[in-house]
Amino acid sequence: MLGPRWQGLAFENKMLVFKASLITILIYALIIYFFASMMNQSRSRSNETHIARMSPTLGEPGHTPPEPYPSSENYVTVKVGTYFDNVDVLSIKDSMWSTNFYVWFNWKGDAKLDPGGKLVVVDGTINKKELLEEYHGDNGNYQKYRISAKIIKFFDTSRVPLENHMLNVYIENGEMDSTKLRFVADEASNISSRLKISGFKITGKSNVVKPHTYKTNYGSPNLPADSRSIYSQYIAAIEISRINYGFYFKVFLSLFAAILLALSSFCINPADVAPRFGLPTSAYFGAVANTYLVSSLLPASGSFGLVDSISLIGLFTIFIAIVLSLVAAYYHRNDNKDLVVVFDKVMLWVVGLCCLVANIIIPWCANSV
Structure with a gap:
């Protein structure tokens, strides 16, 4: 299609098309490399955080690492497990999710221990707690509760809408610290096959018990000011x-x-100045409107993520289209029509392919699968 026109161009005009194409490709390459690297790092950081969270010995980045339990010989070991029935609400924008689940306790020894009586859901609110079953006998002691809880969670939104998350319930006994009670995770814990979350698939489940340190004496006059309490979580x-x-x-x-x-x-x-510049101008306002729409799905945050990357690629593509239209208009006024035709067709393919590559590589790097 460009053969005769391209052959008829002067050398300097061919170099103009070549340089414009090369500069455009280099700019897109830098943008793609920057955002793709950022998405790769975000995905790796998220996976590392999830691994550390469910490790009995590792601490999440920015959190205090698990401290060893204090020496004690008077604590009771309690096996605890959970069965998630459903997740009725998951709101990334509101930084919360709510669930209904069963939790049970098995222990030997003191039948009056009542580990579920002072049950605490850390970073959450128990909306309803119902004791469904309890017995004490020669085979041990057992309690089973059904809990309805709202959990606060600050979701990592850097890879929305291609992200993965880990929903966690943190359970402690608010009355007895680790010198009196220590949990052991029950391998019988599970998730209901009925559990569905709109837009997401369940990829795994796990449970673990870790020491949880509170750096406070809770204002108690009977404890030193620098007192610390370690609970089994x-x-x-x-x-x-x-x-x-x-x-x-x-x-x-x-x-x-x-x-x-x-x-x-x-x-x-x-x-045709009006349609030539009117189309990208209208497209720019449409892209800005889409950016506001997408941002409304996320909580207020200063972080830069996938949503911002793709929006910026779109706005940059529209901006490049306007800039290149100005260049084409300049040479058209100089009556260099063959150059303008070649320039427009080449830049259509260059910009279009660069934008397409950006919208393939960056989401692929962000995708959790």
Whole structure:
């Protein structure tokens, strides 16, 4: 298609097209490398955090590592397990999720221990607690509760909408610290096959027991000011990730439409100023509107993530389309029509392919699968 026109161009005009293409490709390459690296690091950091959270000896980044239990010979060992019935609410924007689950306690010895009586869901609120079963006998002691709880969780939104999360319930006995009671995770813990979360799939489950230190004396006059308390904490986890790219395309559908609208301006003669510049200008406002729409799905945060990366790629593509239209209009006024035709067709393919590559590589690096 470009053969005769390309052959007829002067050498300096060919170099102009080549340099414009090279500069555009280099800029896109730098942007893709930066955002792809950021998404890779975010994904790795998220996985490392999840591994550390469910390790009995490791601490999450930014958290106090688990401290050893204090020496004691008077504590009771209690086996604790959970069975998640459902997750009725999961709101990334509101930084919370709620669930209904069963929790049970098995122990030997003192029948009056009552480990579930002072049960505490750390970082959460128990909306309802119902004792369903309890018995004490020669085979030991047993309690089973059904809990309805709202859990506060500050989700990592850097890879939304292609992210994975770990939903955790942290259980302690608020009355007895580790010198009196220590939990052991029950391998019988499980998740109901009925448990569904819209837009996500269940990818795993686990549980662990870790020491949890409170650096306070709770204002007690009977304890030193620098007193520390270590409690035995049971942690149950549900691992989830996005089902597929469906929500991703749904979120950015209008942005992609705006990009196509901007790219179509390369097919319009620069002499037709109104449509040539009107299309990318309209596309720019559409892309900005999409950015506001997507941001409304997330909590207020100063972090820069996948949503911002894809939005910036779209806005940059529209901006490049406008800049290159100005270049084409300049040479059209100088009556260099063959150069303008070649320039527009080449830049349509260069910008379009660069944008496409960016929208493949960056989400792929962010995807948790």
